[in-house]
Amino acid sequence: MRDRVVVLARATFLEAMRDKVLLVVALFALGLVLFSRVLGWLSVEDELKMVQDFSLSGLAVLGLLLAMLVGAFSLAKEVERRTLYPLLSRDVTRGEFLLGKYFGLVGATWSCLAAAGGALLVWIVLWGGQPTEALFAALLGLLCESLLLVAVALFLGTLTAPAIAAIGTCGFALAARSTEALRELCADGRSPEFSTFWSLAYKLLPNTEDVNFINATTAQLPVHWSQLAMGALAMALWSTVFVGGAILLFRRREV
Amino acid sequence: MRTVLEVRQLVKGFKPGLLKPRVAALRGVSFAVEQGECFGLLGQNGAGKTTTIKIATGLLAADSGAAFLLGKESGDAAARRALGYLPENPYFHEHLTPREGLMTYGRLCGLDRATIAERTPALLERVGLSDAANRRLRGFSKGMRQRFGLAAALLHEPELLILDEPLTGLDPSGRRLVKELILEQRRLGRTVVLCSHVLADVQELCDRVVVLHRGELVRQGTIHELLESAPRSFELCAEGVPEELCTRLAAAATLFRASGGTVTACLPGSDLGPAFAAQVHAAGGRLLSLAPERESLEAWFVRFLDERAHPAAPDAGSPRSASAPVEPLSSQPQPEEVST
Structure with a gap:
């Protein structure tokens, strides 16, 4: 099974990396990193801080x-173009196909993020800065977040049309960054009848703020690596849930 | 002889839209394909050929009934290890090269890298793609994709090869190549299931066929049985035929020519030819030849479906009334409704 998943992941990765759309998005991210220097010049604050803040936010959008x-869009494209026929008619289960697809897509996303992150590090060094521990933590956090977002996109992609899945993923990303608001809703005591619900929702919903170190980077706060590790574990668990759900849905789907 | 593919009582329906009623694509189709034969799946558009193939290859699940590959249910991934499948109008990951594609498909069939690397050049050469081995599939024409698909289907030397319209989109040399490959597979003792609209090719390549019509299996048998049961015509050529017999011959023939004392008549059906030959002989004429003419599979198919659509009084040569050992429609289950 592992071999087949690896083969499918490799094929998906190559297919995604050679697609011009990905190249355009990666170039856009690179442009954002380079443009951050202009904002740094215009900023009244620390120039380097501006570069880091703007670039990391740009990388989050890129993710x-x-x-x-x-x-x-990937799964819909496979179904529409029937490229999955030669794959699924072999000794491959639908679960293996989707797992391979997921790992391949994560690989492609991570490659782009890593390339853009690497460009940011070089950019900072070129302008006399020193990459901090928090900056590395922020970049790792973005990789962890993308692990979950790709899983959610794949899950929604098996469930509905690709455009709706893309919008849903965007909505999910925003919600997962705002779960702190649910805790605040519980704390302010204005709606006690809902406080249990908000509290439960806060505890159950994925919270990508656990792996968000962008603010820590710009505010030069100390990094708690255990927090990142726990956040990464949570992202991995949530990704497993969504990929598992996608596999269950895809097993029943007619192609 | 071993059964390589068996479909049992396949029933499948599709819902074309949310509020639209379910459409039956297959209504209890059953047949079996034995090892080493080249088996044809015939039918008009929408007859259920591709749906049958998709269920047999594990791409679709039947509403009821099942397909078995070498005794294992086709839904079981391990059962598909012995299967090579070329879909209709095949598409592949377009950013891969044929080499990369074959490596991917080969590994998914359980082949190791060394074996794939060893087989790839010969296979690409065989399908005429060795010059394009490192070009991305994106730029391939329909015919080139078809050739690549065939290479991908043959890579793991499968016991059963299912080819859905393998000859469409190919130029004459490509068609010849595919036919040669199919015949080669047969010589190697492998089983080929061929689904094609080009009935001349099916007649040329297949040993046995089934005919699907509106989701039902309406006829099956060897090509010989199907065409044997069809009404034949005879071409009679004789000389010294008396005037009165000539007139009767001309009236009965679909084509009649008389020149220089020799008459040539094309006599429809299986009885007229021998009967007139006897009369020529009795009348003192000289029979030069009496050649039976068999109907082509295409002509038979068109006439067969036409007769189903407009049932008329049965005639002696009708394929439905012939006594050839083929399974008639009445023996096939015909559920009223498709389960939803």
């Missing part, structure tokens, strides 16, 4: 865009 493009 979301990539998840939407590769995750939500």
Whole structure:
């Protein structure tokens, strides 16, 4: 089974990486990193801080865009073009196919993010800065977040039309970054009848803020690596849930 | 002889839209394909050929009934290890090259890298793609994709090869190549299931066929049985035929020519030819030849479906009334409704 998943992941990765859409998105991210220097010049604050803040936010958007493009549209494209026929008519289960697809898409997303992150590090060094521990943590956090977003996009892609899946992924990404608001709703005590619900929702919903170190980077706060590790574990668990759901749905789907 | 593919009582329906009623695509189709034969699946558009193939290859699940590959249910991935499948109008990951594609498909069939690397050049050469081995599939024409699909289907030397319209989109040399490959597979003792609209090819390549019509299996048998049961015509050529017999011959023939004392008549059906030959002989004429003419599979198919659509009084040569050992429609289950 592992071999087949690896083969499918490799094929998906190559297919995604050679697609011009991905190249355009990666170039856009690179452009954002380079443009951050201009904002740094205009900023009244620390120039380097501006570069880091703007670039990392740009990379977060890049992660979301990539998840939407590769995750939500990839499966629909396979079904529409019937490229999955030669794959699924072999000794391959639908679960293996979807797992391979997921890992391939995560690989493509991580490659783009890593390339853009690498460009950011070089950019910072070129302008006399020193990459901090928090900056590395922020970049790792973005990789962890994309792990979940690709899984969500793939799940929604098996469930509905790709455009709706892409919008759904975007909505999910925003919601997962705003779960802190649910806790605040519980704390302010204005609607006690809903407080249990908000509290439960806060505990159950994925919280990508656990792996968000962008603010820590710009505010030069210390990094708690255990927090990142726990966040990464949570992202991996949630990804398993969504990929598992996608497999269950795809097993019943007619292609 | 071993059964390589068996479909049992396949029933499948599709819902074309949310509020639209379910459309029956297959209504209890059953047949079996034995090892080493080239088996044809015939039918008009929408007859259920591709649906049958998709269920047999595990791409679709039947509403009821099942398909078995070498005794295992086709839904079981391991059962498909012995299967090579070329879909209709095949598409592949367009950013891969044929080499990369074959490596991917080969590994998914359980072949190791070394075996794939060893087989790939010969296979690409065989299907005429060795010059394009490192070009991305994206730029391939329909015919080239078809050739690549065939290479991908043959890579793991499968016991059963299912080819859905393998000759469409190919130029004459490509068609010849595919036919040669199919015949080669037969010589190697492999089983081929061929689904094609080009009935001349089916007649040329297949040993046995089934005919699907509106989701039902309406006829099956060897090509010989089907065409044997069809009404034949005879071409009679004689000389010294008396005037009165000539007139009767001309009236009965679909084609009549008389020149220089020799008459040539094309006599429809299986009885007229021998009967007139006897009369020529009795009348003192000289029979030069009496050649039976068999109907082509295409002509038979068109006439067969036409007769089903407009049932008339049965005639002696009708394929439905012939006594050839083929399974008639009445023995096939015909459920009223498709289960939803």
